[in-house]
Amino acid sequence: MGDWMTTGGPRAGRRPRALSPLREHLRDTFWFAPTAAMVLVGVAWTVAADLDTEIVEALQDAGDYDAVKELLRFADDAKTVVTVVSSAMMTFIGVVFSISLVAVQMASGQFSPRVVRIFVRSRITKATFAVFLATFLLSLLVLTSYDGEPDPRLVTSVPLVQSIMTLFMVALSLLLFVMYVNQTLRLMRVGHVVDRITSESFRVVQHMPAALALGAAEDLGPETAQVAHQGRAGVLRDVNIARLVRAARQQGVVLRLIPRIGDFVVPGTPVLAVHGGPAPSRRALRYTVSVGVERTFHQDLGFGLRQLSDIALRALSPAVNDPTTAVQALDRIVQFLAALARRPLDTSLHRDRQGAVRLVQPVPGWTELVDLGFAEIRGCAAQSPQVTRRMMAGLDDLLPAVAEERREPLLRHRELLVQAVERTVTEAADLAFALLPDRQGIG
Template structure:
């Protein structure tokens, strides 16, 4: 691990609860917070506008009176401006919603798996929240101007002007962020950073000791079908320690679970409590409709391969995007070649083995990363030359025990190129290692 200086520092991740993930994948929470904030802020500012005149009548505060009179001058002609503001903010909200829909449509052209990058964008959620807050705030303040002979709400009106300026700044940031999200290079880089964070936790995993005994119990899955998205390892270790057993999970994160399939094996001799019941193991797992990057080591590679495969489809025919995805795949494979892959062992505070979690091995990672791109890109010399460079570089740095899989991939690449190019010159050109594809 010390030879991998670019690997991020491993961080302990909180369990992926359904409520937490629902908030991250939803666009409703931040706008509701914005509406509530707008109403509360308007209520506070209007109350402050009613309190300050009475306070000035009872106290001689020249500096406060001069400042409040300045705000009154600002608010004297603000009634029409605030009315225009409320209608304009509603129009802005429609524009932001339209731009968001266009961005989501653009994301689906890369691969449907990266739509979550747009949905989880903090800039998009903040923009909706600020615009809705300004809209409701302006409506509430505008009501206070209607037909009253008293002074206008000076502070509330002045703050309304400030919120409009803030909304315009947020809108500029939103447009910049959305345009950046529409660039495939940014999306590829974002997915790569997420994969590196997951990889950092796997890099420091201890080796798995042997289990000589046979399982004493088999726990089936008895829930609704779904994807295993997250394992609450801390809770599972506590459960295994409480029963003095070793829990060996059978599916790995990212697998699709169906009712009745084997979920976990129980090893060891349980104490007087017996083997843990299935109803206690199930709550330690998070099941959802799609994979996430929380603990899934190979999901980042899956997304990069999907982007490359989509770019190599006949309808799009964009081998340069496939090469850009291969650049990131090359970086991830380089890091993975130097760390221990396979099952992860989890110990309790007394260094006793309690949980074994299955993780993809080196051969699985290489197959996932290169097979589909090789099959779909065999007719593009830009892709085959980049693949040759990837395999050549990996063979230089990968431990000898892992090289046979890379040699096999080289052979498969050569065979695919030979089937595509009948002439020797074409084959030689297509197999020439080139880190830029064709420059």
Template sequence: MAEGVPWGEPDGDAGGGARDPARRERAERIRESFVVVPLLGMAAAVALAVFTILLDMALSWLVAESGAQDELSTTLQTLTDSANAVLGTAGPATLTVLGVVFSITLVALQMATGQLTPRVLYMFTRGWLAKLTLAVFLGTFVFTLVVRYAGGLLADDDTGTPFVPVSSTAVAMLLVGASLVAFVYFVDGTVKMMRPTTVLDRVGRETLRQIRALPRDTVPPPRKAAVAPLGEGGGDGHVRTVRSRSDSGVLVRVDTARLLRWAVKNDAFVRVLREAGDYVATGSPVLEVRSPRPPERLDRVAKAVRTGAERSTFQDPAFGVRQLVDIGVRALSPGVNDPTTAVQCIDRLQLLVEEFAQVPQGERVVRDRGGRVRAVVPLPQWEPLVELAFTELVLFSSGQPQVTRRLAAALDDIEAHVPEARRPALHRARGELRRVCARSMPEGLVEFAQTADHQGLGG
């Protein structure tokens, strides 16, 4: 297994190739931030404005040196006035449109998440389309502002050379055009975000990617009392419990590269006690460390456990399943009463559960270059994930034959694709579905409601 590969990315055994964990961490932070990309766009706009100003200064100097300045004075004045008019209009108009569009979009997204689940709003902040659109709009505004300010300064200098912002105006027009194109794509993407099928597809694709990235180098989970390094036979040593030093929040990722470096330096073995998605309070136990000598700098290894304000699908595929279930349950509530959306959720859940059935059960192990186990990290387990995917939907499917029939088809299909050892969890879900149908359906429809149908009521 690749050394120090975060379990949100495929390791060498999974065929994905190892990636630098620090680079992966930075990429995730940029993706989750709604600030970095727009700020980079503004910085790029400033650099572009400086370049075009220098180019316009060179062109103006060439005109002055050619001796044709007097003959072209009228034309140059017309170009300067036109350019200033374009620059003076483009910037404020861009900023005004930006404010209106994003205000309306946020209201529309809030209404859409009210019909689905608030937990899908993070897709808007993680999506590149909104960040790039904001970067283009703000970049256009900053570019025109810098060019206008520089043009005013250069027009009042003592050299007598007129400053004609030809290239700056041309670039400003291109940026305005880019803003219009970005606006069209942004509106299109936002409208799609209001459609349940688009949200379900995005959640399903991201979760499927994380499930396929789960490591295949695992060991069976030990009993709670076991803390000895796997395969080392135990023995005497120093056992320490490391408590969280981060702010209280949800465990969003474990930096396995940091765990590995610290464990090798201290000749230690580390077990992560909490799973991704668990709420971790400041000061609560998060790691168990065993080493032949007293370990040093426990505060450094504690930083490997990262918390955040809310869950993320990165390193936490169960969160994607949670979102789909929440959308399905809300669709089955009396206030919404939308069984078709619940059926669409089950379509995606079946695919995810079938894919998860290919993942070995146990804990993920992190080895050093010599192949020695240095850390173990909890992974999602089969039975809890099946219960998460189907228990609530089965209970809320009461009186909805379209949903019960689709659930029956999903459970049958999954059972046909998994080994015998994993079928008891599916049998329990199927048994509860029978009881729900028997309690909620008229006697003549009980058998009908339990008949497997991939479309619910499609025939």
């Protein structure tokens, strides 16, 4: 069944913690951070209002009415600033929203619709929207706290702490706006986009189980049951590994995930095979499989290569004709494949705390990853010597980095690339030039 992987690596017997699917799903949403920020600022405003009331009462009890008058004068000056802030923040929010829409539209058209999620997951973008909305809400709340009573002996509260907090939020908003514009401009450049995709892909690799030599699939025992998907149709985004391992341990069975992460599943499709006993209850398996409208990086090893390949294909299309972008995507494809060159693939095993295998999860194999990275680009690159030279160099770099049994797909793509260029290029000099390995394409 191919190479095996397991969560129980040799490092001091530590068991890596699986990433939380809930956290990853929240990162793929845009509403959570602004909503949480507005709730927190509401709580902070309540605390600040209580402090302002206590400060005024303490000064009145001490008979220091001159200090109360100073606070009232400060409040009058601060009110003007807070009023301006409340009206200006909506303008800022509109500007940020417009910049985001333009950036997303350009990235989707120039690179690939799959890269839109980079903007959605951007922490700076979410933080900017969250702080701007929180500042606007805070300014409105502060304006409701101003007391029109001019007599220092009768005034009940002066928004001193609230005004200072508003000014702090304004300063933070300005800082985040500068950072947001800088990052948005960076993400509109292909080099930073492919770098971000590659970083996300390596994060998936880092959380994959470490390799151990184990037995064959027959050690799981005979298949005793299957669990069908009962939810909506969609892409299998991820599975809750910890919950599945716990359900299998409690039932005394081994669960095997049938589709791979990224596969499209429909209701009634078998998603889990059970080995060694009856299937766990529906309650135990609740919320263990997440299905959505698009793939995510969370547990999908091939999604990064899919995006890099899409960017290269878009760049090689006649409408764009940008082989340099395709070369930049190929750089990262070679980098990613080189990192996986000697890593066991095909299957991932997850163990419980006692070391027993409880979940078997299929992952893409080496041949599938190489095909994903090179097949489509090779089919469109025959007329672009810059891309063919870079692909030849990439394949030549990967060949000595892999074991003998993994060289076949690399040699196959190299031979097919040579054949495609020979069919396209008729001049001998141009043919030799197009097939000359060059890590810069045409430096």
